[in-house]
Amino acid sequence: MPKSAAPKITDFETNFDAVPVATPDGEVIWADVRIDYLLAGLTPSVNIRVPVPWNEHETAAERKGKALRCARELIDHACRAAGAPEEPDMEDISAAAEERAGLPVALEGLAQEVGLSEPSARPRRRKQGS
Numbered sequence: 001m002p003k004s005a006a007p008k009i010t011d012f013e014t015n016f017d018a019v020p021v022a023t024p025d026g027e028v029i030w031a032d033v034r035i036d037y038l039l040a041g042l043t044p045s046v047n048i049r050v051p052v053p054w055n056e057h058e059t060a061a062e063r064k065g066k067a068l069r070c071a072r073e074l075i076d077h078a079c080r081a082a083g084a085p086e087e088p089d090m091e092d093i094s095a096a097a098e099e100r101a102g103l104p105v106a107l108e109g110l111a112q113e114v115g116l117s118e119p120s121a122r123p124r125r126r127k128q129g130s
Contacts (some may be wrong), residue, residue, distance in 0.1 A: 007037040007044070014064045020054040027054035031067035050074055 017030040028051040035046045050070040052063065 005040045007039040009035060010038050010043070011036040014067045016052075016063065016067070023051070028052055029054045029063075031063075031070070033067055033071045046071075046075075048074060 012033070012035045014034075015032045020027040020029040031050050031052050033046075033048050033050060037044050037046075048071045050067060052067045052070050055063075058066070
């Protein structure tokens with residue numbers, strides 16, 4: 001990935017199978033997660049199918065958030081299995097944070113879910129006049 005630019009999320013979609021399936025650890029529902037990016041004039045995307053623990057009382061938004069966390073966990077696992085360093089460089093984190101300053105408020109939660117930004121207890125406030 002080019003170091004000069006951080007990826008920007010342009011779109012994402014999460015689709016769930018219609019029926020949960022039983023596993024030895026409990027019921028799961030399969031989710032297909034797609035995240036589209038813009039990076040240095042390129043349009044990479046991530047597609048991953050993940051099992052999500054089933055809870056019939058969850059809202060659609062809660063289920064979607066859980067699917068994104070499950071996708072992140074599997075991607076993190078793949079990185080560790082491939083020998084990638086556990087944590088990114090602090091300089092990379094700072095540069096990525098600066099690039100995300102223009103991220104639309106609606107996508108901030110997703111950026112946190114997929115590890116592009118640090119979780120926060122409350123939403124980032126826009127400055128007046130920005």
